Amino acid sequence: MSSKAEILNRIKLNQPDLVADLPDLSLLGSEQFDVLETYKTVLKGIGGDPVEVADYNEIINYIKSNYNLEKRLITTLPELSEIASLDWKTVDPHSLQNVELTVIKAHFGVAENSALWVTDDILGQRVAPFIAQYLAIVVQKKDILPTMQQAYNRIGNMEYGFGTFIAGPSKTADIEQSLVLGAHGARGLIVFLLD
Amino acid sequence: MSSEKIIPHSEAATKFNKDVERVNWHDETLWFVRAKRDKSAHQIADWELLRETASKIKNNVLSNIHDYLVEFEANAQRNGIIVHWAADAKEHNEIVHSIMAKHDVKQMVKSKSMLTEECHLNDYLAEKGIEVIDSDLGEYIVQLRKEPPSHIVLPAIHLKKEDVSETFHEHLGTEKGNFNPQYLTESARHSLRNTFLTRKVALTGVNFAVAETGEFVVCTNEGNADMGAHLADVHIACMGFEKLVPKREHLGVFLRLLARSATGQPITTFSSHFKKPRDGQEMHIVIVDNGRSKQLGREDFRNSLKCIRCGACMNTCPVYRRSGGHSYHNAVAGPIGSILAPNLDMSKNADLPFASTLCGSCTNVCPVKIDIHDQLYKWRQVLVKDGYTPTAKTVAMKTMAKVLANPTIFNIAGKSGRFVMKNIPGMVNNKMNKWYDQREMPDVPEESFREWYKKNSRESKSKDNE
Numbered sequence: 001m002s003s004k005a006e007i008l009n010r011i012k013l014n015q016p017d018l019v020a021d022l023p024d025l026s027l028l029g030s031e032q033f034d035v036l037e038t039y040k041t042v043l044k045g046i047g048g049d050p051v052e053v054a055d056y057n058e059i060i061n062y063i064k065s066n067y068n069l070e071k072r073l074i075t076t077l078p079e080l081s082e083i084a085s086l087d088w089k090t091v092d093p094h095s096l097q098n099v100e101l102t103v104i105k106a107h108f109g110v111a112e113n114s115a116l117w118v119t120d121d122i123l124g125q126r127v128a129p130f131i132a133q134y135l136a137i138v139v140q141k142k143d144i145l146p147t148m149q150q151a152y153n154r155i156g157n158m159e160y161g162f163g164t165f166i167a168g169p170s171k172t173a174d175i176e177q178s179l180v181l182g183a184h185g186a187r188g189l190i191v192f193l194l195d
Numbered sequence: 196m197s198s199e200k201i202i203p204h205s206e207a208a209t210k211f212n213k214d215v216e217r218v219n220w221h222d223e224t225l226w227f228v229r230a231k232r233d234k235s236a237h238q239i240a241d242w243e244l245l246r247e248t249a250s251k252i253k254n255n256v257l258s259n260i261h262d263y264l265v266e267f268e269a270n271a272q273r274n275g276i277i278v279h280w281a282a283d284a285k286e287h288n289e290i291v292h293s294i295m296a297k298h299d300v301k302q303m304v305k306s307k308s309m310l311t312e313e314c315h316l317n318d319y320l321a322e323k324g325i326e327v328i329d330s331d332l333g334e335y336i337v338q339l340r341k342e343p344p345s346h347i348v349l350p351a352i353h354l355k356k357e358d359v360s361e362t363f364h365e366h367l368g369t370e371k372g373n374f375n376p377q378y379l380t381e382s383a384r385h386s387l388r389n390t391f392l393t394r395k396v397a398l399t400g401v402n403f404a405v406a407e408t409g410e411f412v413v414c415t416n417e418g419n420a421d422m423g424a425h426l427a428d429v430h431i432a433c434m435g436f437e438k439l440v441p442k443r444e445h446l447g448v449f450l451r452l453l454a455r456s457a458t459g460q461p462i463t464t465f466s467s468h469f470k471k472p473r474d475g476q477e478m479h480i481v482i483v484d485n486g487r488s489k490q491l492g493r494e495d496f497r498n499s500l501k502c503i504r505c506g507a508c509m510n511t512c513p514v515y516r517r518s519g520g521h522s523y524h525n526a527v528a529g530p531i532g533s534i535l536a537p538n539l540d541m542s543k544n545a546d547l548p549f550a551s552t553l554c555g556s557c558t559n560v561c562p563v564k565i566d567i568h569d570q571l572y573k574w575r576q577v578l579v580k581d582g583y584t585p586t587a588k589t590v591a592m593k594t595m596a597k598v599l600a601n602p603t604i605f606n607i608a609g610k611s612g613r614f615v616m617k618n619i620p621g622m623v624n625n626k627m628n629k630w631y632d633q634r635e636m637p638d639v640p641e642e643s644f645r646e647w648y649k650k651n652s653r654e655s656k657s658k659d660n661e
Contacts, residue, residue: 010491010492015491127426148446161470163470164465170417184419
């Protein structure tokens with residue numbers, strides 16, 4: 001007998017007869033709080049920087065004054081072509097190793113944990129938000145949801161090959177519980193909250 | 196490794212306890228993490244409802260796991276993922292090796308996976324001439340030191356920055372005596388970045404797998420699983436079959452609980468959902484049993500399969516905090532590990548369910564409401580009944596049972612006990628007496644409770660009659 005058949009047989013034999021119903025998830029996620037304020041507070045708490053902007057021009061100005069434009073900046077947003085390149089989506093992902101800043105957008109954010117949901121179609125390349133020294137993500141203020149409950153309702157049956165919630169910069173506390181930002185991925189995360 | 200002699204928990208803990216300062220520091224560090232968990236949990240009004248919901252979802256999973264696995268496999272295959280089944284650790288290791296061999300690759304970068312620790316994959320691959328580098332910083336540190344992780348979430352929690360500095364100085368050539376965590380992390384970042392950029396095969400664990408969609412979720416703070424997987428030609432993900440959840444929407448419940456319970460964070464930095472391999476990439480999933488189906492059949496212990504590996508039970512456990520993860524001689528240490536380990540091998544792990552005060556703190560913090568301390572108590576009974584406990588303990592317990600069952604013997608034993616403790620204390624206060632090891636013996640009372648009661652009840656009766 002193959003291992004698959006053997007394992008499945010044993011499971012069938014040993015799993016409890018009682019078929020417990022799935023609980024009602026609609027009871028969850030009803031907490032009331034100021035969504036935008038919570039988002040900003042939680043993001044700061046985990047080492048990210050919220051920046052409220054009115055339009056893409058403000059984003060361009062912010063990046064110009066805070067990052068070295070001589071270095072490699074990449075983006076998936078045509079609005080930012082003045083400061084970052086757009087022609088990297090089909091290159092070998094390893095060649096992104098010298099990227100200083102990646103700027104992408106998120107489908108939505110989640111206030112309770114400041115996470116941002118991104119998927120293949122808006123990532124350009126899967127490794128892009130991880131391999132850059134710094135990361136900036138643009139999200140519309142109206143797309144900040146209260147909790148993960150609303151987040152998965154929004155995701156629903158969305159089709160993607162890869163999707164991830166990003167909450168703050170890469171970090172570790174593996175050395176004596178001292179928090180260090182920038183373990184393997186981005187050392188910093190700017191979230192541009194767009195009107 | 197299986198061939199090594201296992202040092203029983205109490206003996207290993209005694210060694211760990213010799214360095215009082217370090218034990219106190221270990222205890223306080225973990226309590227600090229536990230306190231962060233409390234603060235984080237208290238900020239969620241729905242916390243108890245979330246725990247209850249998570250527990251109910253897992254109940255449903257356990258009673259339907261056969262069908263969910265079949266559904267998961269079909270959906271994963273439809274997504275272009277290659278699915279393997281491993282009955283035990285050996286088969287798991289062989290499957291991983293066969294994928295490496297097929298691609299003729301001798302190097303692998305790995306992100307944290309307690310399952311591969313359970314299966315001793317690194318040792319197996321080393322024997323086959325394959326170099327494995329663990330990329331989670333804590334795992335990387337313990338790997339360089341040739342030690343196993345001592346905690347499932349915080350693998351190097353038993354080490355101080357001086358230890359890490361010394362290790363990195365030796366292996367990475369960092370400045371001797373530089374204990375700065377920022378500097379040390381930066382050095383590891385440089386070294387591991389090169390690893391990520393050069394490895395063709397990346398292995399990750401799996402936090403959750405979704406039957407409905409055939410996708411799996413990997414949670415890290417460092418982004419190491421993603422750096423490995425997105426740069427490699429081949430991504431192998433290894434999972435125990437209990438990691439399944441029925442639907443994608445259930446992830447919301449577990450992602451709200453996992454990091455808060457583990458470290459007090461609102462969520463891990465990255466919660467990555469792998470559904471399909473990227474263009475040109477090969478993606479494998481290895482579904483592992485290794486005793487899990489047996490545990491599923493043990494009614495008293497099957498709830499342990501609900502575990503989402505947050506480590507909250509370890510951080511809160513007064514025994515774990517003062518004995519260190521290595522004393523549990525099992526990939527998963529602490530309270531939950533002490534339930535899982537005897538299922539794998541009763542004779543090797545019979546000591547672990549006794550490494551508990553049964554205070555119930557583990558049960559109180561468990562995000563999926565596993566009755567951990569009750570199960571530890573039940574394992575004790577199984578292990579004693581099946582003859583897996585040390586002879587000295589069994590004899591002592593049997594003698595105790597005889598004494599307690601017979602009032603006359605109990606009376607004599609009590610009297611002689613009090614006499615000896617009072618007049619020849621050296622006979623009791625010595626190394627032969629295990630009870631004396633950690634305790635001051637009490638002052639002996641003039642009379643036993645029974646003697647006191649007899650006297651007093653007679654006095655009160657005569658008073659009543661007056």
